[in-house]
Amino acid sequence: MTESAFFTIAFALYAAAALLYLAFLFGKKSKWVKAAFIAASAGLALHTVALVLRTFHSGHAPFTNMYESMSFLAWASVLALIIIEMMFKIPKVGAYVMLFVIAIMALASSPLMPKEAAPLVPALQSYWLWLHVSVTLLGEAFFAVAFITSIMYLRAKDPEKKAKMDSVSYRCVSIGFPLFTLGGLIFGMVWAEKAWGTYWNWDPKEVWSLITWFVFALYLHTRIVMGWKGKRSAFIAILGFLAALFTFFGVNYLLSGLHSYV
Amino acid sequence: MKTIIRFFSSLKLAIALLILLVAASILGTLIPQGREAADYAVRYGRLAEPMVRLRLTDLFRSVWFLGLMGLFGLNIAVCTATRLGAKLRRTFRPKVENDPKSLAAGKVSARLRLDRSVAEAKETAIRALRASRYQVRVAEEPGTEGPSGTESAGADTGKAGGRIRIHLLGRKGTAGIFGADFVHLGLLVIIAGGIVTAAVGFRTDLGLNAGKTLDVPRAGFALRLDKFETERYADGSIKDWKSTLTVVEDGKDVRTEVIEVNHPLVHRGYSFYQSAWGLDWDNPDLTFWIERKDAPGTGRTSKIRVGEKTAFPEEGKKERSSGQRDDGGKETAADQPKKEAGMEWTVRRFFPDFVIGENNRPGTRSDQLNNPAALVEGWRGRRKVVEGWIFAAYPQVIRLRGEEAADWTIELRDAVAPEYSVIQASRDPGVSLIWIGCLLVMAGLFLAFYWPAREIRMTLQETEGPAAGTAGPGGTGRKRGSGRTEITAGGTASKSRDRFAVEFAGVTAALKE
Numbered sequence: 001m002t003e004s005a006f007f008t009i010a011f012a013l014y015a016a017a018a019l020l021y022l023a024f025l026f027g028k029k030s031k032w033v034k035a036a037f038i039a040a041s042a043g044l045a046l047h048t049v050a051l052v053l054r055t056f057h058s059g060h061a062p063f064t065n066m067y068e069s070m071s072f073l074a075w076a077s078v079l080a081l082i083i084i085e086m087m088f089k090i091p092k093v094g095a096y097v098m099l100f101v102i103a104i105m106a107l108a109s110s111p112l113m114p115k116e117a118a119p120l121v122p123a124l125q126s127y128w129l130w131l132h133v134s135v136t137l138l139g140e141a142f143f144a145v146a147f148i149t150s151i152m153y154l155r156a157k158d159p160e161k162k163a164k165m166d167s168v169s170y171r172c173v174s175i176g177f178p179l180f181t182l183g184g185l186i187f188g189m190v191w192a193e194k195a196w197g198t199y200w201n202w203d204p205k206e207v208w209s210l211i212t213w214f215v216f217a218l219y220l221h222t223r224i225v226m227g228w229k230g231k232r233s234a235f236i237a238i239l240g241f242l243a244a245l246f247t248f249f250g251v252n253y254l255l256s257g258l259h260s261y262v
Numbered sequence: 263m264k265t266i267i268r269f270f271s272s273l274k275l276a277i278a279l280l281i282l283l284v285a286a287s288i289l290g291t292l293i294p295q296g297r298e299a300a301d302y303a304v305r306y307g308r309l310a311e312p313m314v315r316l317r318l319t320d321l322f323r324s325v326w327f328l329g330l331m332g333l334f335g336l337n338i339a340v341c342t343a344t345r346l347g348a349k350l351r352r353t354f355r356p357k358v359e360n361d362p363k364s365l366a367a368g369k370v371s372a373r374l375r376l377d378r379s380v381a382e383a384k385e386t387a388i389r390a391l392r393a394s395r396y397q398v399r400v401a402e403e404p405g406t407e408g409p410s411g412t413e414s415a416g417a418d419t420g421k422a423g424g425r426i427r428i429h430l431l432g433r434k435g436t437a438g439i440f441g442a443d444f445v446h447l448g449l450l451v452i453i454a455g456g457i458v459t460a461a462v463g464f465r466t467d468l469g470l471n472a473g474k475t476l477d478v479p480r481a482g483f484a485l486r487l488d489k490f491e492t493e494r495y496a497d498g499s500i501k502d503w504k505s506t507l508t509v510v511e512d513g514k515d516v517r518t519e520v521i522e523v524n525h526p527l528v529h530r531g532y533s534f535y536q537s538a539w540g541l542d543w544d545n546p547d548l549t550f551w552i553e554r555k556d557a558p559g560t561g562r563t564s565k566i567r568v569g570e571k572t573a574f575p576e577e578g579k580k581e582r583s584s585g586q587r588d589d590g591g592k593e594t595a596a597d598q599p600k601k602e603a604g605m606e607w608t609v610r611r612f613f614p615d616f617v618i619g620e621n622n623r624p625g626t627r628s629d630q631l632n633n634p635a636a637l638v639e640g641w642r643g644r645r646k647v648v649e650g651w652i653f654a655a656y657p658q659v660i661r662l663r664g665e666e667a668a669d670w671t672i673e674l675r676d677a678v679a680p681e682y683s684v685i686q687a688s689r690d691p692g693v694s695l696i697w698i699g700c701l702l703v704m705a706g707l708f709l710a711f712y713w714p715a716r717e718i719r720m721t722l723q724e725t726e727g728p729a730a731g732t733a734g735p736g737g738t739g740r741k742r743g744s745g746r747t748e749i750t751a752g753g754t755a756s757k758s759r760d761r762f763a764v765e766f767a768g769v770t771a772a773l774k775e
C-alpha cells in the first residue's frame with residue numbers, strides 16, 4: 001500500500017473517532033469513548049506508517065512543504081490528545097480535538113496543497129530539519145489542546161468541569177511551552193546560525209514565533225505570579241494558539257521571508 | 263532609589279512591556295522592513311515619510327524598539343535580583359524551627375501522637391522522610407526545666423512549655439524553585455549575546471571565483487576558492503553548492519575543506535558559510551558563429567573572450583582581399599600592407615539581459631540569459647573594420663558598422679558564465695553567549711515545570727499524655743494514640759499538589775510504624 005492509502009485510512013479513522021467522541025458528548029455512553037480512543041489510536045498508528053513511508057520515498061523528513069507539515073501537525077495533535085486523555089481522563093476534549101485534526105487533515109488533502117515530495121533545497125538538508133520542525137509542531141499541538149480546553153472552559157457551566165478544564169489547559173501549556181521554546185526558538189536559532197550564518201534575522205516567521213512565545217510568557221506570568229485563573233487565562237491561551245497558528249499558516253501565505261519553503 | 267527599584271521589579275511593568283513588544287513585533291511584520299524609501303512612497307503614500315522617520319520601516323533596529331528590549335531586560339534583571347536573595351537564604355540557611363499552629367493550619371497537614379520518646383520519634387520521622395528521599399535538617403530546642411519559657415526559641419515558635427521540642431525540615435527538589443530564575447538569567451544572557459553581536463559581531467560576503475584568493479577582513483588570513491560546484495537533482499533543481507576552500511596564512515595553505523549549505527568552515531573564530539552563488543557575466547564563455555558572406559561554407563563557430571582578440575583564419579583569403587578592394591575602393595596606399603593582416607575578433611562588452619537603461623546606455627536587467635547581447639569588434643592589425651551589438655535572440659536585426667560590416671555574418675550562439683561562490687565570513691563572539699543563554703532557559707523551564715519543590719516540616723513535642731488534650735481541631739481526624747510524643751506536620755509543594763498530598767499521607771503513615 002502506498003503512503004496516500006495509509007493517509008486516507010488514517011483520515012477515515014480520525015473521522016470515525018470524531019463521530020464516536022461526538023456521540024459520547026450527546027449520548028454519554030462510556031463505551032463510545034473507548035471505541036473513539038481505539039479509533040484515534042489506530043488512526044495514529046496508520047498515520048505514523050504513512051509518515052514513515054513518505055520519509056523512505058522522499059529520503060527526507062516528512063515536513064518540507066505545507067501538505068507534509070499539516071499532516072504532521074495533525075499527527076502531533078492526535079498524539080497530544082492521547083497523552084492528555086491518558087493523563088487526565090477527560091473524554092469530552094476528544095470530540096473537539098478530533099474536529100480540529102480533521103480540519104487540518106482535510107486542508108492537507110485539499111487540491112490546493114501540492115503533494116509531490118520535492119527534492120530538498122540546500123538550506124533544508126540538515127538533521128536540524130527533523131529537530132526544529134517536529135519539536136515545534138509537537139509544542140503547537142499541545143497549544144492546540146490548550147486552546148480547545150480553554151474554549152471548553154469558557155463554555156462550561158459546571159464549576160467542577162470549569163476547574164478541570166482550567167487546570168488541563170494549564171498543563172497543556174506547561175508541556176507545549178518548553179517544547180515550543182526548544183524546537184521553535186532554540187533549535188531554530190541553532191539551525192539559522194548553521195545555515196544562514198546568523199542566529200536571528202527578524203524574519204517574519206521568527207518574529208511570529210517570538211510573539212507566540214511572548215503571549216504564553218504573559219499567560220504564565222499572569223497565572224503563576226498574579227494568580228489569574230479561569231476566564232482571563234483562557235483568553236490568553238486562546239490568543240497564544242492563534243498566534244502559533246498564524247506563525248504556522250499566516251506567515252507563509254500573507255508575509256514573505258526566509259522561511260518561504262514551508 | 264527604592265521607588266525606582268520597585269518600579270523596575272514590578273510584574274505590571276513586565277506585562278506592559280510584553281504587550282508592547284508583541285504589538286511592536288506585529289507591526290514590524292506587517293510593514294515590510296528595510297526596503298527602499300521609494301517602495302514605501304508607492305505603498306503608503308503620504309504616510310511613508312512619518313513611517314520612515316519613526317523607523318517603522320527598520321523597526322527591529324530602531325532605538326525605540328531596542329529601548330523596549332532594554333527595559334524588558336532591566337525589568338527581568340531587577341525582578342530576579344530582588345527575589346533571588348530571599349530564595350537563596352531560604353535554600354541554604356533555612357529556618358528549621360516551626361510554629362506548630364501555622365503548620366497545622368496548612369492545607370496539607372497532620373497531627374498525631376506516638377507512644378515513643380521524642381528522641382525515638384525523631385529517628386522514625388527522619389527515616390520516614392529519607393525513605394521518600396527528603397533531605398532532612400533538624401533543630402532541637404532543649405527542654406528548659408523551669409516553667410518560664412523565656413528561651414528565645416520558645417518565644418518565637420509558640421509555647422514550648424519547657425519541654426523538649428524537635429523541629430524537622432525535609433526538602434526535595436529544592437532546585438525547582440529556581441526554575442524561573444534560570445529562565446530569566448538565560449534571557450539576560452541571550453540579550454547580552456545580542457548586544458555583543460550588534461557591537462562587535464561582523465559579517466561580510468566574499469564573492470570568489472575558482473582560483474581566487476581574498477583576504478578575510480580583519481582576520482589576518484586569506485581564503486582561496488579552489489573549486490565551486492553546483493549539484494543538481496535530476497529535475498534540474500539545485501541540490502547543493504559546494505565550495506572547496508583553503509585557508510591561507512602567511513602565504514601557506516593551512517587547511518582545505520569543502521563547505522556546503524549547513525556545513526560551514528570554522529577557523530580562528532571566523533565562520534565561513536556557503537551563502538549564495540552567482541554567475542560571473544564579466545567573464546562569460548561566449549560562442550559565436552562567424553562566416554564571410556562571400557565565402558559560404560567557410561563559416562564556423564569560434565569562442566571569443568571578453569577583452570581578448572581571437573584570430574579568425576580566413577580560407578581563400580586572397581579572393582576575399584580582392585573582393586573587398588573592389589567593394590570598398592577607398593583604400594589608400596598606406597592601408598595596403600594592413601589589408602593583408604588577418605582578421606581578429608574580440609568582444610568589448612557582454613550583457614546577459616540587454617536593456618537600454620538611463621541616459622540611453624546599454625546595461626543588463628538581470629543576470630538571467632533573457633536577452634544576451636555582445637558588442638563585438640573585428641580588427642585587422644590596428645584597424646577596427648567591423649563593430650556592432652549582436653543579439654542571440656534577434657540575429658535578423660543585427661546592424662554592423664565599419665568598412666567590412668557588409669562582409670560578415672556573426673551570430674551569438676551560446677553564452678555561459680562561470681559560477682562564482684558567495685561565502686559569508688562572520689565573526690560573532692555573541693553566539694556563544696546565545697547558546698549559554700538557551701541552555702539556561704531550557705534548564706530553567708525544565709526545573710520550573712517538571713522539578714516540583716516539596717517541603718515537609720514537623721514539630722515533635724513531648725507531651726504528658728491524652729489528658730493534656732493539646733490536639734486541636736486542625737488534625738486530620740487520624741486516630742490519636744495516647745503517646746508521649748505529639749507530632750505536628752505540614753507540607754507545601756510548588757507543583758502537582760495532588761501527588762504531593764498522597765506522598766505526605768504516606769510519610770505520616772510511616773511515622774506510626
